[in-house]
Amino acid sequence: MSSLALDPKVAVERVVGVGVLVLLAAGPAVFNDYWISTILTQTLFFGIAASSLVFLYAYGGMISLAQTALMGISAYLLGNMVTQRVPGGETKGLTLGWDPTLALVLAIVITTLIGLVFGAVASRSLGIYFLMLTLTYAVIANYFFGQVTQFGGFSPIAGINQYTPGFVGDLIDHPDKLYYIALGTALCVYVVTRYLARTPFGLSLQGIRDDPVRMTSLGYTVPLHRTLAFGYAAFVASLAGILLVWWDGQIAPGNIGIGATIELLVMCVIGGLARIEGAWLGAFAFIVINNYVRDVELPVVGGSFNTIIGLIFLVIVLVSPDGLMGIWDRLWGAIRRGGGGGRPEPAAVGASTAREAGSS
Amino acid sequence: MTEAPTPVEHAAPTLRLRGVGRRFGGLVAVRDVDLDVAHGERRAILGPNGAGKTTLFNVIAGDLSVSTGTVELFGRDVTRMPARKRARLGLARTYQQSRMLLGLSVEDSIYLSILGVGDGHLRPVTLPRKDRELRERAREAARRAAIDHKLSELVGNLSHGEHRQVAVAMALASEPKLLMLDEPASGLSRGERQLLTDLLLGLDPEITLVVIEHDMDIALRVAERVTMMHDGRVVVEGTPEEIRANQLVHDLYLGRHHYAADE
Incomplete structure (x- = not known):
């Protein structure tokens, strides 16, 4: 097959992708306020955070549990820097009252730098050890902001979305604006991440995912690649953190606890860890289920979001380890075989073959 | 003796x-x-x-x-x-148990082999002229190892013998x-x-x-x-x-x- 000829599967995916984008761009003309401000805005920014996790796994072979924490770090940084001390009020954190634009840039830059440090420390670990290290980061961040009262403490830093940069404007009275900012950011993150995968940095990262020892003998500095990938993922997570506080207005230790960490992982697994699109698909499924299934009463166990999401998670893991995107990949394969095409399905081979090659 | x-x-x-x-x-x-x-x-x-x-x-x-x-x-x-x-x-080497980059295409694998001994491992942008030259060298190495008919195939989909050919192409490509x-x-x-x-x-x-x-x-x-x-x-x-x-x-x-x- 010529590399110029467009794979029909890619063509179908592009058509669907453009269709979804047009629908999302139409925004309030198609969806009601509840969908715009609750379902879709959340899907977009949780999808951004999830995409940072999927990026690390699909292209780097690393499962990071620190993405929620990094999201929270940027949210806390922003909250501490922008909020002002109100006379007689009980505002938490440092209440520095800095310029919102400066604070926005600083929150993103500092979170990225923290990600680089985290990444450098974890870059020589693989598999379960990498996972445990990133879990440690998550726990540290959670306890740090929960217990160091100067930076936050047990109760949330609130009212952060009152202090937005001038070019962003008032988000409280204009939820559509936040929706479009989230959409634009998600689109940029998606395009840049996909682009990155085709650059020398991205390709060598995928080589490291497949066999770090081989890549070392080809001349690559594996830990440096891993560190920078983690830095990029931290940058992406920091964007999600900013959108989270602009949407919610507040940030609390609960936003970055173990529960929230697991929820982000569940989104990724439902959507599919092998492909970056899975991040938003998983976030969408999770948030829809979260909002609509809350009140459903199950026989015997009663009504519980966690029970239902747990069952869905279990089914997905058993039926399609590559999540909803994996189901689509397999469906396509089945249609193709039915129609008489013969090539083995290449999708998702990469991530599923990510080997934990030790130095043995 | x-x-x-x-x-x-x-x-x-x-x-x-x-x-x-x-x-x-x-x-x-x-x-x-x-x-x-x-x-x-x-x-x-x-x-x-x-x-x-x-x-x-x-x-x-x-x-x-x-x-x-x-x-x-x-x-x-x-x-x-x-x-x-x-x-x-x-120094370029191949491995006995094939250590292949299974999730990448044949061309990308050879490309990485050339890039590995050169500069710009961390380059986060594509440079059309530079990359075209590197990819031309990759395809040339694939021709010499007689694996150029599978350039866009994922290495994970190839046979054992083809893995050996890709490994040799990768080793040759880095000159x-x-x-x-x-x-x-x-x-x-x-x-x-x-x-x-x-x-x-x-x-x-x-x-x-x-x-x-x-x-x-x-x-x-x-x-x-x-x-x-x-x-x-x-x-x-x-x-x-x-x-x-x-x-x-x-x-x-x-x-x-x-x-x-x-x-």
Whole structure:
């Protein structure tokens, strides 16, 4: 097959992708306020955070549990820097009252730098050890902001979305604006991440995912690649953190606890860890289920979001380890075989073959 | 000849080992190996399974550190140099158990091999002119290894024999000064073996070649000198004719029990 000829599967995916984008761009003309401000805005920014996790796994072979924490770090940084001390009020954190634009840039830059440090420390670990290290980061961040009262403490830093940069404007009275900012950011993150995968940095990262020892003998500095990938993922997570506080207005230790960490992982697994699109698909499924299934009463166990999401998670893991995107990949394969095409399905081979090659 | 005194070259040899040993706990995989491979030489390393050939390869390439002795490449002491830096000096190798980049296409794998010895590993942008040149070189290497009909195929979808071809293409593509192939013919069909033999015979004379090979036919046709290993030691070194005529080689390959009984 010529590399110029467009794979029909890619063509179908592009058509669907453009269709979804047009629908999302139409925004309030198609969806009601509840969908715009609750379902879709959340899907977009949780999808951004999830995409940072999927990026690390699909292209780097690393499962990071620190993405929620990094999201929270940027949210806390922003909250501490922008909020002002109100006379007689009980505002938490440092209440520095800095310029919102400066604070926005600083929150993103500092979170990225923290990600680089985290990444450098974890870059020589693989598999379960990498996972445990990133879990440690998550726990540290959670306890740090929960217990160091100067930076936050047990109760949330609130009212952060009152202090937005001038070019962003008032988000409280204009939820559509936040929706479009989230959409634009998600689109940029998606395009840049996909682009990155085709650059020398991205390709060598995928080589490291497949066999770090081989890549070392080809001349690559594996830990440096891993560190920078983690830095990029931290940058992406920091964007999600900013959108989270602009949407919610507040940030609390609960936003970055173990529960929230697991929820982000569940989104990724439902959507599919092998492909970056899975991040938003998983976030969408999770948030829809979260909002609509809350009140459903199950026989015997009663009504519980966690029970239902747990069952869905279990089914997905058993039926399609590559999540909803994996189901689509397999469906396509089945249609193709039915129609008489013969090539083995290449999708998702990469991530599923990510080997934990030790130095043995 | 059984004592195998290595002739000392005047110019620095491409590869020089002195007293190289490697132990894994109580197991001594390689002991006290001296080896000189001259610039442009074709050298085969033979020996039964467990003779220490692959361990020796790993020590030369830097995947393993030595327990004793020194390794010199291109006249430089590289004993403490990490594998990635040795690669950038001009050493390319293949692996016995194919270590392939299964999630990448054939072309991308070869591209990474070229990029690895060059600059811009971390470049986060594509540069059309530079990348086109690198990819042209990758496709050229694929043609030489006769795998250019599978350029856009994922390596994970290829057969064992094709993996060997990709591995050879990757090694050639980086334009190494020292090419080390670990059992390149194992698992290949007769036709593929012929192809490989032709490729090795047609190799640029400037490239120094060290090859571990069980197929005596290929090894003795390609090599100018042969080093025979057994129990981690070099036991015989000579020309292919000498090796063919050597009784010890026959014993080691054809009658190991017989040899063991003699000891």
